[in-house]
Amino acid sequence: MNDGHDYLLHFVQKVRLFAGLPEAAQHRVAFAAVTCQYRHDERIYGPGDRTGLFIVHRGLVKVYRLTESGNEQLIRLMSPGDFLGETALLADTTTDHFAVALQPSELCVIDRARFTGLLGQHPSVAVQMLQTVSGRLGTAEEMVSALSGKPVGQRLAQQLLLLADEAGGGVFWLPTTKKELASYLGTTAETLSRRLGALQKAGVIRLGPRRQVEILDPEALGRVASA
Amino acid sequence: MNDGHDYLLHFVQKVRLFAGLPEAAQHRVAFAAVTCQYRHDERIYGPGDRTGLFIVHRGLVKVYRLTESGNEQLIRLMSPGDFLGETALLADTTTDHFAVALQPSELCVIDRARFTGLLGQHPSVAVQMLQTVSGRLGTAEEMVSALSGKPVGQRLAQQLLLLADEAGGGVFWLPTTKKELASYLGTTAETLSRRLGALQKAGVIRLGPRRQVEILDPEALGRVASA
DNA sequence: CGCAATTTTGATGCTGTTCAAACCAGGTGG
DNA sequence: CCACCTGGTTTGAACAGCATCAAAATTGCG
Structure with a gap:
């Protein structure tokens, strides 16, 4: 168990989202997180799922949605260090996104309730997340212009x-x-x-x-x- | 001066972004804010400006960018209660957006430094902002699909x-x-x-x-x- | 080597853009 | 009160880009 914790802690410290946290808090995050393995083409979540926060540890994950004509619309690719699930996490709604591992991947999952608790206690996490999401909003808007x-x-x-x-x-x-x-x-x-x-x-x-x-x-x- | 403060305070309390704050903090926000009047077609900010956080109090504001062909691409319309400037605020970069008042409008402006300070002290503001920005990201992504x-x-x-x-x-x-x-x-x-x-x-x-x-x-x- | 998926190529049609001109509405000043 | 003027809106015709469908060619892999 301790091994697992140290492993997680090491990982938590490398993720920018948690880098600014005091060490005690990093420990708490590591306790709250669970790692999951996904094989190639395995589904991580889909529309209607009540997701938590996912952090990519290893591998490559694609996030997409289905258009009405049934085609996949790729939204983004997530590499190690990236996080997913922000939308569903906050709005208390469910996503309409699919997330699928393109390669054998390892992800940390943090439960919804625990994560919102964490957000409330550690502003820096919220601020960091806000920055990332703002950046994504910017690229999405650029995409709209381009399209x-x-x-x-x-x-x-x-x-x-x-x-x-x-x-x-x-x-x-x-x-x-x-x-x-x-x-x-x-x-x-x-x-x-x-x-x-x-x-x-x-x-x-x-x-x-x-x-x-x-x-x-x-x-x-x-x-x-x-x- | 006190009149001005009370007026601002009343306004601050009505904005969802600050609704969850303790009253003392709301007072501080009201102190940090400055109101500005804009007339029809007046420019609020433009590309390259180092903006703060703007909150629409009265009127209607359009946010757009220019495509390379010189056309306006409308990004969103802001009504009373909405805020703008989140991108520039966090990333320490400057926007490539224009904001122009479509109607005679009144906005609160909060200085960049003060606002980041506020974010650090009051997680609820960051979380609330994160929710809003996540929502915008969602609509932007829908727009991409649609386009x-x-x-x-x-x-x-x-x-x-x-x-x-x-x-x-x-x-x-x-x-x-x-x-x-x-x-x-x-x-x-x-x-x-x-x-x-x-x-x-x-x-x-x-x-x-x-x-x-x-x-x-x-x-x-x-x-x-x-x- | 042969299968299955991906990628390429070709022909055709549609959707939407562009450019140009007519049209309309609201606001101004006589 | 009306003529006028300036955006905004509509309409038309010709054109361009891209999607679609179908089929061939290539690639990666067991």
Whole structure:
């Protein structure tokens, strides 16, 4: 049991959400948390579930919703250190989101009641969470602008630059299938394929095996992104 | 001076953000706040400004951004009791939003430093704010889904139902020009006009003078909204 | 090697944008 | 009270981008 606690404590300290907490409080968080393992394609939660707070420890989780036509609309990908469940947690409503592990993943779960208690006792957690959620709101609003104004090619170019930036270089691998990337960009796999092909033919990028993308001409891509 | 304070205090108590605070804290908030008057079309803040927290006391404020093509993209309308400025407030970055008074308006402004101090001292404010921002995130994400999936007609129908609901009846007035409603729905004034015309011809709604809208057949409208 | 999923390619049609012009409404000043 | 003027709104015609459907080609994997 102690082993488990120390393990959790170490993890809690690495998550920005709890980094600012006094150590005693970190211990309490570690006690409140439960770790869960999820295998590939395993569902973490779905619409109607009364969720708590999830924190990704290891793996990759996709959050999406279903459109009325039955298509998946990818909302975001969560990597280690990210948290999910903020909406349902606060509003006392249930989500309409699905969360599924894309890779074997490990998540911490903190019960709803315990977490709201924690929020009340430790403002820094609430403030930190507020910052993160504000950031997400900002990107969502940007997405709205992009969807209603820019053609697909621009959104794609932006996303490629962003992915390259995250990877810290001109070569990277798409984090998901192209079909899902397409849904994230608000388009279809077919159109995405055509746009990528066009970029490659223009000598701006090179597509390698296993969803590898190499950016040959970042400046040209930048021009496309903000045309 | 005391008059001013009492006036502010009364207002502070009516804003949900501060409703849960002990009275002493409410007094402190009232002291920290400054009221500002804005006339029609007056700019409240713009991109690059280092804003604080704004709370709408009276009037109507539109928040928008400019797309690269120079069009306004309406993000949201703020009515009395709503607050703005959360993004810039926390991230220590500057906004890329514009805020403009659509009507003669009165706003409370709380300085950035004071507000972050307040947040640290009173978790309930942070939690309340988190709830509101989470809600906004939810609607923004819905908007993304809608934009990338549904045709304009559906979005419009949803919005009409929502406005009718807010107004508490089948008759209401559009809160803004149709041009702005169009930008909010991610389309153009022309298309919006055509859709409204179609709905009227179908006997679902009736368009009156001064942007009045009367919903004649709510069920039909509902069917359009979730086709 | 062969299966199953992903990705690509092609042809077609629709939705919505764009540009242009007419139209209307409310507000102003004579 | 009316002519006028300035946004806002409507209408029309032509065009562009993207979705859709169907089918071929590729990839990854057991």
